[in-house]
Amino acid sequence: MKKAPFIHDDFLLHTDAARDLYHNFAKNEPIYDYHCHIPQRLILENHxxxxxxxxxxxxxxxxxxxxxxxxxxxxxxxxxxxxxxxxxxxxxxxxxxxxxxxxxxxxxxxxxxxxxxxxxxxxxxxxxxxxxxxxxAGLRVHDILAANKVAVVCTTDDPACSLEAHAEINRSAAIKTRVYPTFRPDNALIVDRPVAFNAWCEKLGGAAGIPVNSFDDFLTALDRRHAAFHEVGGRLSDHGMEAAFAAPCTPAEAAAIFKNARAGRAATLEECAKFSAYLMLEFGRWDARRGWAKQLHLGALRNNNRRLLAALGPDTGFDSIGDLPQASALSRYLDSLDATGELPRTVIYNLNPAENYVFGAMIGNFQDGSIPGKIQLGSGWWFLDQKEAMEWQINALSNLGLLSRFVGMLTDSRSFLSYPRHEYFRRTLCGLLGADMARGELPDDRELVGGMVRNICFANARDYFRLELEPSYAA
Structure with a gap:
């Protein structure tokens, strides 16, 4: 007898309900990849x-x-x-x-x-x-996106980088997938590394079309780039931080820290925290003003191996899960924006599974009834984007918030072969819900539960991020 393949139609689906949910409600939904690291140039060139x-x-x-x-x-x-x-x-x-x-x-x-x-x-x-x-040999980038029904790709982009590739993709009629930049200004915070910071400021000024000599120039250049992202369709920002920044900082203090960094003096740990907190509030206000959604990626401990970092550079596999305190600073940051009516829609990603309930409880503090799921507990990411940790995230969100309003999975990948991660997530979600139904912990109502599955796979993200879609995906 021929042995069945390891990957088969019902992989990870161990109940009748799970199989029904996946095959009839999840499998055929388009992909809304609202956070990834794939190079937009390869999309433009149909590599x-x-x-x-x-x-x-x-x-x-x-x-x-x-x-x-x-x-x-x-x-x-x-x-x-x-x-x-x-x-x-x-x-x-x-x-x-x-x-x-x-x-x-x-x-x-x-x-x-x-x-x-x-x-x-x-x-x-x-x-x-x-x-x-x-x-x-017969498979190019556009073929991959079309075969996987990828409706949206949101790349991760430095404010100092050119957006011309995005503009050219937007002008092209050769691809159904809509491709948008995400504003990732992490380099704006590195006043503790003045050599790198000053080189980046020069690049930022070139992109914005103004010299960056003062702190006011710096803010103007960043805001101009934020507006430039908006012009090419971008509606998301993103920030990668060990923890949120919330230290009080006056405009005069921020300007002094900036001036010292431009003069080559590295900011202290305390000064860096103040400067970063000041900028993060500014970024949040810009997001709110332009109707964007903000993403906070919290909890990574990066570049642990100094020897191999020096040899190979960043993003080569030497990052891990951090264990910094998260709740207090995150609360103060969100509250500061909420207090002035400037808290944008926000997705908060947690990298430390010990903090799942901390983050899951936190998002409930800032739901304001303006839209469903305004503050999101982001999907399991990086070290937590596998079956077990996806289930942890789903369970925390289910117990402390509304799973039904969850915006679902993303790839967070640099590879065009990563779209099966959405299938993996969908099978995991359906397996978990199907087991609940088999135990009688959820009603055996396929339309009720299946409707939630379908929304989590695509519609919730479509409605939450408000990006323009090709008409066949927009309904």
Missing amino acids: QFEDIAEIWLGGDHYKWRAMRANGVDERFITGAASPREKFAAWCATVPHTLRNPLYHWSHLELARYFGITELINSESADRIWDAANERL
Whole structure:
């Protein structure tokens, strides 16, 4: 008897209700990818990938971490080895990732993009390489987006960077997917690193068309760039921080810290916290004024390995979960904006699972009845975007808020092969709800529960983020 493939139609769906919810309510919904790190230039160029190593391994620090843990030399990860050698090293690693989400994701990606259902290992590597590359030869970026029904892609963009690629994509009729920038001004806060800060200020001034000599110039340049993002359709901001900033800071204090940094004096820890808090309030006000949604990514402890950071640079796999206190500063930040009627729609992502209930309770403090789910507990991200942690996030939100208003999953990825993560999330969501229904903890009402599933998969994000969609996705 022929053995059934590992990835099959009912993967992760262990009850009749779960199977019904997934196949009839979740599976065919479009994808609203409101946060990712894919390069918009590749979308503009409708990039053709050279081979599966480029699309599967390039920039994927999840896989790189696993390979290092498996004893693979850096030459075969980010080094000078050939694409074929790097691919072989990854295939040899995959059998050692059992119970890591990479095992699920990798097999889902091969199945969905290339129709390959055999297990990944050294023995199958040659067959997978040949079959995948044959299929990839006829698969460009626009084909990938269309095949996955990706309605929206929101990239992550520095305010000092050009938006011309986004403008060109917006003018193109060659793609149904709408592509928008997300305003990510993390570099505006690095007054503790004056060399990098000053270089960035020069770049910011060039993008904004004004010299950045004073603090007022600095704010004007940032606001101009915020407006430029709005002009090309952007309606989201994003901030990556260990914790929220809420230290009191006057305009004069912020200006003095800026002046010192421009003169080459690094801000102290206290000064950096004050300056960052001042700017974060400004950014929140701009978001509210222009009707944007804000995203706060909190809890990452970045660049832990100084030796390998120096050798390989950031975003190469040396970040982890932080354990900083979160509640007090986050409360003060949200409250400061709410007090003046300038709190925008806000999605708060938590990277430390110990804080799920802290964040889940916090969002309820600032729901104001203006729109459903104004303050969101963001999806499980980074180290928490696998089945178990997705369930933790869903359970915390269900117990402390309204799961029915959740804006659902995102890719948070640099890879065009990551869209099966939405399938993975949808199967996990349906599996969890289906089990509740089988136990009698939810009514066996497929339209009631299925309607919620359908909304979480797409409609809630569509209605929350308010981005312009291609007509077939806008209904």
